[in-house]
Amino acid sequence: VNAPAGSTAPAELVHINGRDATQVSALDRGLHYGEGLFETIACTHGTPRLLELHLKRLGRGCARLGFTPPPVEELAAEVHAFAAPRERAVVKLIVTRGVAQARGYARGKDETVTRITLRYPWPAEDATLAHKGVRVRIGALRLGENPALAGLKHCNRLEQVLARAEWSDPAIAEALLYSSSGALVSGTMSNVFLVLDSKLVTPRLHRCGVAGVMRELLLTLAPGAGIAAEERDLTAADLARASEIFLTNALIGIRPVRELGGHTLAVGGVTRALQALVAPRLNLSSTPAAGGRR
């Protein structure tokens, strides 16, 4: 444990640029502007899950924000080393623009990225949620739309923080959010999929939202299992008529929504089929209920 003295923060291991450390420069542009990207990587049986997808997304994000990314081999080796000693853990990787060379928004020519790697304990949670589903609310906050940032898992996350602060009932797992123009986007920390007319659909993320790795995996795998899947502009009306709804992220995998804004939903066959389909990729046995087993 090398968290800063006096904090109750739960990270149990932190590296900065590959070295054991707990602090970053007060001049880092990640701190001043949220100018960074992150990945939250689920690790099970000592191994990071979907690491290739995480590192590819990080690389794409670096390209879009104009960062020179850290070497992929180095990142992969570090994440593997963080994962190895634990049966289950969460490894968070943050890459910022680095220490500012001057005050102000303009970037310097010689800034080099700061890499922060943190290991957290696996979240304590009801192991049966993957089977029985979760209760979800509709968020009041509407996400701003900016194609330049859409899809990225960047560090400008005040909207998600404010949306998450709208409720404190622990029985509610997530809130679904619309954008300023009324498009359905995602949860605060998950992507959302609907089954509409027997087809699997998820919101297009060209104006806002984070393109999650589990979302990507599902869009890739579903057609091979005979389930047509597509990204689409979706609205509240689509949400209301969906026959199945589920959430995805790297940690929870696929989690059925059994109640949305007070209305009960059945956990359906498409959701179950997809849970079985991705289980091998998540180092889970193929029965969904085992997804939360310790």
Place this chain on the structure above:
Amino acid sequence: VNAPAGSTAPAELVHINGRDATQVSALDRGLHYGEGLFETIACTHGTPRLLELHLKRLGRGCARLGFTPPPVEELAAEVHAFAAPRERAVVKLIVTRGVAQARGYARGKDETVTRITLRYPWPAEDATLAHKGVRVRIGALRLGENPALAGLKHCNRLEQVLARAEWSDPAIAEALLYSSSGALVSGTMSNVFLVLDSKLVTPRLHRCGVAGVMRELLLTLAPGAGIAAEERDLTAADLARASEIFLTNALIGIRPVRELGGHTLAVGGVTRALQALVAPRLNLSSTPAAGGRR
């Protein structure tokens, strides 16, 4: 100089929570989510300018983001101490949500804000710009709209960083930005005022943008000098028919726009009158040309 070794960063003095320090916890929510607010305070003749407006805005921002703000007297004393030894300097104050107690967007109950105070040298700049005006472009990036964040000087600034990265010509001082729905908002680091039909107008900032302290000062002072001033929804058509345009922020005061997107503008009488009006508040003599004098 206590900037981290190996960096070329220009801050010449840094305090964290009132103590001489250069680094912050890698678990700070300011770093993870940009969950913070900042103030950029111009200091001249050893004294911070418009400090009361800065600290009031910071307090309002803390209230909106749900932070318990640091004591105002403590902040004021620290900024005064930072300003005192220098003829001119820029003091930046950052207040973040503090060190995270857990991973994820949900806030802990006992997080205490982190306060970072930095002193930078006054920017090197052509001293005649306040008199002769600046050249400005129209930015391609459009700002996302979110009323929950509008007006705040928060640390989610990727949009401004990307907009500033659109040009590198040092002869261009600023870019004016529209929002996703086409409303004129501001520059990347300044507010904008237009003279329309002999009236002073500036964009309403209810959907996005930072409500600057110089903007606030002008809206307060102008009517007393016989200049009607109002916040209004503005578009590209308003910009095209403006008889005068100027930019404001805490450092530059009022800076006339003499060229916008290749079109020449005259520096007009309203701009000059307002420069003279605010000069005493900025510790400047009343002739605008003296605004940049060393």
